[in-house]
Amino acid sequence: MLQGKKVIAIGERDGISGPAIAACAKAAGADVVFVATECFV
Amino acid sequence: MGPRREEKALPDVVISAATQVLAHTPGFARHGSKPRRELPKDPAVAERFAAALRSYGAAAAYAPHQAWIGNVHPRDLPARPWVNAGGAPTRTGPFGEIMPQDEFLGLLAAVDDFGLLALSPHAAEAAATALAAHPLAKAFDLAKLDAAATDIEAAAGEAKALRLTPGAVMRCAQADDESLSAHVLIDNLAAKATATLALLHLLERSGIDPASVDYVIGAGEEAIGDRYQRGGGNMGKAVAQAAGLTEASGADVKNFCAAPVPALVIAAALVGSGVFNRVAVVSGGSLAKLGMKFQGHLSHDLPIMEDVLGGTAALLEADDGRSPRIRLDVVGRHKVSAGGSQPQVMEALAVEPLARQGIRMTEVDDYATELHNPEITEPQGSGDVPARNYRVIAALAAARKDIERTEIADFVARRGMPGFAPTQGHLASSLCYLPHALDRLTTGDANRVLLLAKGSLFLGRMSQLSDGMSVLLERNRAS
Numbered sequence: 225m226l227q228g229k230k231v232i233a234i235g236e237r238d239g240i241s242g243p244a245i246a247a248c249a250k251a252a253g254a255d256v257v258f259v260a261t262e263c264f265v
Numbered sequence: 266m267g268p269r270r271e272e273k274a275l276p277d278v279v280i281s282a283a284t285q286v287l288a289h290t291p292g293f294a295r296h297g298s299k300p301r302r303e304l305p306k307d308p309a310v311a312e313r314f315a316a317a318l319r320s321y322g323a324a325a326a327y328a329p330h331q332a333w334i335g336n337v338h339p340r341d342l343p344a345r346p347w348v349n350a351g352g353a354p355t356r357t358g359p360f361g362e363i364m365p366q367d368e369f370l371g372l373l374a375a376v377d378d379f380g381l382l383a384l385s386p387h388a389a390e391a392a393a394t395a396l397a398a399h400p401l402a403k404a405f406d407l408a409k410l411d412a413a414a415t416d417i418e419a420a421a422g423e424a425k426a427l428r429l430t431p432g433a434v435m436r437c438a439q440a441d442d443e444s445l446s447a448h449v450l451i452d453n454l455a456a457k458a459t460a461t462l463a464l465l466h467l468l469e470r471s472g473i474d475p476a477s478v479d480y481v482i483g484a485g486e487e488a489i490g491d492r493y494q495r496g497g498g499n500m501g502k503a504v505a506q507a508a509g510l511t512e513a514s515g516a517d518v519k520n521f522c523a524a525p526v527p528a529l530v531i532a533a534a535l536v537g538s539g540v541f542n543r544v545a546v547v548s549g550g551s552l553a554k555l556g557m558k559f560q561g562h563l564s565h566d567l568p569i570m571e572d573v574l575g576g577t578a579a580l581l582e583a584d585d586g587r588s589p590r591i592r593l594d595v596v597g598r599h600k601v602s603a604g605g606s607q608p609q610v611m612e613a614l615a616v617e618p619l620a621r622q623g624i625r626m627t628e629v630d631d632y633a634t635e636l637h638n639p640e641i642t643e644p645q646g647s648g649d650v651p652a653r654n655y656r657v658i659a660a661l662a663a664a665r666k667d668i669e670r671t672e673i674a675d676f677v678a679r680r681g682m683p684g685f686a687p688t689q690g691h692l693a694s695s696l697c698y699l700p701h702a703l704d705r706l707t708t709g710d711a712n713r714v715l716l717l718a719k720g721s722l723f724l725g726r727m728s729q730l731s732d733g734m735s736v737l738l739e740r741n742r743a744s
Contacts, residue, residue, distance in 0.1 A: 237721045238653055241605045243729050261729065263721040264647045265637050265688060 227253035235261035278533040279588035279741065282471040283579040283700040286361035286462045287330055287687070288369040290555070291318035291572045292430035293455070296448070297555030314559055319568045321365045325354035329638045329685035330573065334358030335700055339636070339682040347640055348567055360700040361466045363573075368395040370433050372458045373451075374413040375405045376507045381436045381450055383420035384413045388432030401465045404509060427451065442492045448552075449488070456487040456500060456549030459576025461507040464547050467578040468508065478580070479541035481505040481515035484528035485548040486691050504547050513545075522635070522690030523720030524548075525577070526734040532581045533591045533736075543582045548696060550574030550689050557688065561645030570641045575692040579699055586743040589706035589714075595622050597717070597735035605731055611657045614717050614735040616665060626662040629680065629737070630711035633698035634658070635719060636684040650693075654717075655681035694718035706740045714738045 231254040235242035242261040249256050295304055295314065304311040324330060328347040332339050335358040343350070356363055364372065371392025374382050384392065393410045396402060421428050425437040427447035435454075438445035460483070468475055483500030490497035501515025518528040525548055532544040556571050563569075581591065597618035603609055619626060632655070639649035659676040662668045668676050686693035695716040705711035717735040722728050 237719075237723075237731060238607060238648075238650060241729070241731075242723070244605065259729070261721070261723040261731075263690075263724055264645070265635075265642050265650050265690065 225252065229254050231256045232258045233260075237261060237263045275537055275539060276583035278537045278581055278591050278593065279584050280529070280591055280699070280703060280738065281580050281582050281585055281588040282467050283577070283703055284361045284463050284466040284470060285333060285575060285577040285697065285700060286459060286466060287333055287363045287573045287575055288366070288372075288455075288459055288462070288550070289321050289324040289363055289573050290366050290369060290455075291324075291569070292366055293552050293574075294318060294556040294559075294569050294572050296427070296429065296451070296552050297557055297571065298553045300556040300559055303560070310563070313563055314556070314569065317563060317567070317569045319570070319572055322354040323349075323568070324572060325356055325363045326352040328352060329640070330363055331355060331358065332685040333360070333575070333697060334363060335360035335704070338701060339685045339698070342683055342685065345640060348570065361463060364462065366430070367391050368399070369458065370430070371396045371410050372405065372462060373454055374410045375407065376458050376461050377409060377413065377454055379438065380412060381438060382413055382454065383415045383417060383434040383436065384410065385417035385432040386414045388417075389414035401469060404465050444491050444495045452551040452553060453487045453489050453500075455574055456485045456551045457503055457507060458549065459574050460485060460500065460504045460547040460549030460578065461576075463576035463578040464504055464508040464545060467545070467580055471580060473543070473580070475509045476512045478505070478510045478513045478543045478545050480532075480535060480544045481510060481513050482528045482532050482544065482546045483515065483517035483548070484524040484546055484691060485551070486553065486689060487549065487551045500549065501547065504549070505545075510545075520732055521720030521722055521724065522694045523718040523732050523734055524691050525694060525696040526716055526718035526736060529579065529581070529591065529716070530593070530596055530734060530736050533593055536581050536583060537593055543580060546579045546581070548577045548691055550576055550687070550692065554689050558641060558645035558647070565644040567644060570638075571688055573687050575687050575689055575697075577692060577696055577699070584741070587707070587741055589703055589738045590741055592737040592739055595619065595624070595737035597733075599731065599733040601730065607653075607657050608661065610719060610731065610733055611654070611661055614719075614733050615658045615715065616661050618735060618737065619715075620665070624713070624737075626665060626667040627676075629713045629715050631682070631698070631702065631705060631714045632658055632680050632717065633695035633702060633714060634717045635690070635694050636682070636686045636697055637688050637690070637693045638684045638686055641688050649684065651681065651684040694720070702738055706738060707744065712740045
């Protein structure tokens with residue numbers, strides 16, 4: 225599903241971090257173009 | 266080889282006092298980072314924002330604020346909703362007070378060493394009258410209020426000045442230095458004022474000689490500096506001076522919202538190693554997060570609930586035979602290698618330090634984690650932060666076989682609590698529970714309380730990591 229797609233990975237501090245999302249997306253063949261984790265509280 | 270220094274037994278360290286205050290500053294809310302960016306885009310939204318600000322009476326009556334100043338334990342808070350629920354607007358409590366904005370303007374002027382805050386003559390006089398009647402009046406430099414009184418319209422017209430309220434203007438210190446802009450300076454001055462007020466309450470309540478405090482560690486959310494060193498500090502020493510601690514020095518600990526727990530641990534280490542006898546840890550509140558979730562509040566027809574600035578102070582010293590001990594052998598830290606998932610973070614902070622000393626998780630009476638008030642966070646879609654934390658902690662207790670899976674809900678109900686802190690994260694990160702913990706571990710029936718804080722380092726873009734630290738407090742063996 226993500227093969228060859230460009231992905232922006234935004235994580236959340238109480239949930240899944242940006243790097244963790246990026247690692248999964250990369251493993252699925254995505255081109256991760258931006259990674260960050262944010263705090264919304 | 267010279268004579269050997271006489272070996273002295275190193276003392277246990279206690280937290281002998283802790284206080285916390287709020288300043289109700291609805292007029293400052295539009296200067297929070299989010300409203301400051303969003304309100305100018307739409308006058309209609311700005312109008313709704315202004316109409317949704319709370320009165321002092323409503324803010325003081327707000328149940329979580331009463332928990333903050335110690336008039337109710339968080340577990341004894343009434344069922345939600347807390348907002349618009351009425352109640353008595355009690356200003357003072359065993360831990361501190363809720364100061365109204367008009368008075369707080371005077372406190373800001375009283376701790377302003379550079380004449381940057383301008384007040385209208387009316388605002389200065391009103392604040393001076395109120396502060397002169399304050400129980401801590403003798404500690405306030407009221408002469409500075411006279412000096413701050415000026416033609417407020419002329420002050421507002423000065424280059425890069427910031428109109429805070431109709432009667433107050435913050436000047437910049439240098440028009441071309443972002444670090445000395447009016448916005449940054451009022452952030453810092455507000456943090457100084459709230460931390461100073463908390464420390465003055467602590468001195469009053471503990472009755473100690475102010476000259477007996479050796480060191481003050483700042484753990485707030487401000488960044489004091491100039492263009493050449495933007496986060497230079499040092500709030501600890503600034504607050505020490507403002508509170509009359511003539512023999513103290515200080516420094517700051519920075520670690521995003523987690524900062525207060527490492528500050529407490531460092532302070533305890535300084536006392537426990539014999540470097541200093543008495544160390545205070547202080548944290549103030551800045552304007553940046555005021556009104557941060559206003560869009561969620563307005564969309565649910567709620568008042569702007571991020572309208573207060575918090576300040577805290579704690580005092581650490583050698584074992585007095587009465588106060589709760591801070592267990593330096595039960596400190597949890599989130600290592601670089603620990604992993605960033607919530608179970609991994611909580612394993613490092615809530616499980617490992619206890620397991621290392623053979624303490625079961627059920628032997629800790631209260632877990633103080635990030636205690637953000639969910640009534641503030643939920644309308645914006647940020648959920649209930651403490652509830653999420655407690656679920657993970659309880660699940661880890663079950664995984665460790667300290668409780669059965671069927672006991673998870675009971676574990677959370679008995680050892681957790683609802684969030685009650687303003688969303689200034691360093692205050693919410695378990696620090697807000699410290700005065701309650703001291704009560705529970707002295708006059709109450711608890712024997713152990715774990716303070717647990719997390720910080721979002723990744724927000725500063727120097728690391729993808731978060732951080733965290735925990736420390737166990739324990740009833741004094743002599744009591």
